[in-house]
Amino acid sequence: MQYQSIQPDSLLREQVGRFWVTEGQIPAGQSMTFRSMVDAYPGMIFLEDPAAFFPDHTTAKKPHIFLHGASTFCFEKKLTGKVKIISVHFRPTAICSLFGIAGHELANNVTDLDSVCKNHLSEQLLNATGTAERIALLNNFLKEQWRQHQAVNTAKTQYAIQLLQQGDTTVSLRLLQQQLHITERSLERLFRDQIGLSPKLIARITRFQKAVNALSHPDTESLAAIAYKYDYADQSHFIREFKTFSGTTPQQFRQQAGAGVENFVEWND
Template sequence: MNYQQIYPTAPLRKYVRYFWILEDDSLDFSQKTFKIMSDGLPGLIFQESKKAFHDKDNQELPQLFLYGQTTRYTEHRAIKSFRNIGVYFEPTALKSIFGVDANELTNQHISIDELVNTNITDQLSDTTSSNQRIELLSSFLIHLAEQRSTENEKVNFATAQLQKGVSLPKIQSELNLSERSLERYFKQHIGISPNLYTRINRFQLALENIRQTQFDKLTDIAYQCNYYDQSHFIREFKEFSGTSPKRFLRQANEQVANFPEWKI
């Protein structure tokens, strides 16, 4: 498989973390299973080959689809050769760009054609250049953001502070918000509660340590990432990834972050 990562132009940087391209056009292609792990980010995927990917229930995925927060692991299967282009958004992009309450898409996906009156899917299909496709997607997203941008500075501040490890009570105090008010903002703009967002970020921190093998034993990661103990860490790791840390190291071929091919 071939993988590329492309960073957005300046107008998109507050909405898009990066674009990615993943392709496998090998002549001896065999079916592949990919795990979808919780990462705190929504996204968008375009499939050059229609019907190349199916979800865990063996349903075909739309050619161009938007997905929300993933609070539990799931799987996609590639049944034929493919070239996919993806967008990793910032946490609040569903509300900011598409104008939808983010909790409506938590653990869900939707075809762009059902959400927006656009011919962007046809435009992407009519070119074979990945760079041109990213330019088309960029223009499409900038246009939507200019029309619909509904930024919430309180949520942006809270997510930035949580990623720095600041506690929720301190954030609530600084924003002069009750726990219930902050939770309502989070579900509307991010799709999940602040507590769950914090747990997913902690899982991602632990996962990054595992990727870089920066540990002697799992207990080191558990305490470094503020889990109660090793069993608590492993339990949450399985919840968000569908596997144990040791099996992840043995079986995951992770070219796209949080979307590893699973080696049987």
């Protein structure tokens, strides 16, 4: 399987992290297993052939393009046939700021893009001549969405997320409240409306993602060292938390995770 990471248009970088292109041909009668890692980020996925992504859904209508909200569960997916996927990896507040949808309405859920905004994007992407044209179409579509919804103010939520990502993920909610000059209730409501998850849960997932990144490096530290580095109570706590957000243990991840798209990796059974 081949993977390509593409930066979005500069006007979109507050809302879009990157585009990921996944392409490959899986031999007839075979499948490839992928495992998701919880990252709490929403996204948009275009499938040239939905049957390759949903091989078990033989009768239900399968969308070519859909949105997904922040997710707190992991899953395995078996891909088959000819795979051509473009994934849009959004920033945490993008569902709210690009589509005007409250984060909690789409958390742990997916929806056909056409049910959110009537458009011809799916048809245009299918008729496009190649990846570059498809990325241009996605950039233009998302910029138009941004123009329509840019009145939504997500600055406080983005700042809180930045503190958690760049600093100590055990930072107290009280400190966040003080820095943002809002009450605990207001902070909870802000995260629920603009992301769909609580600040406490976001902090846990952010810490987990830092541990995933640490395990992904060839010079990986010991599990005990990673647990200590990211302020888990002990190694057992780290293993339990890792399994909650990945469905596997850190040791299994180290042995079986392969290449892939951001937090959606090839899994060597």
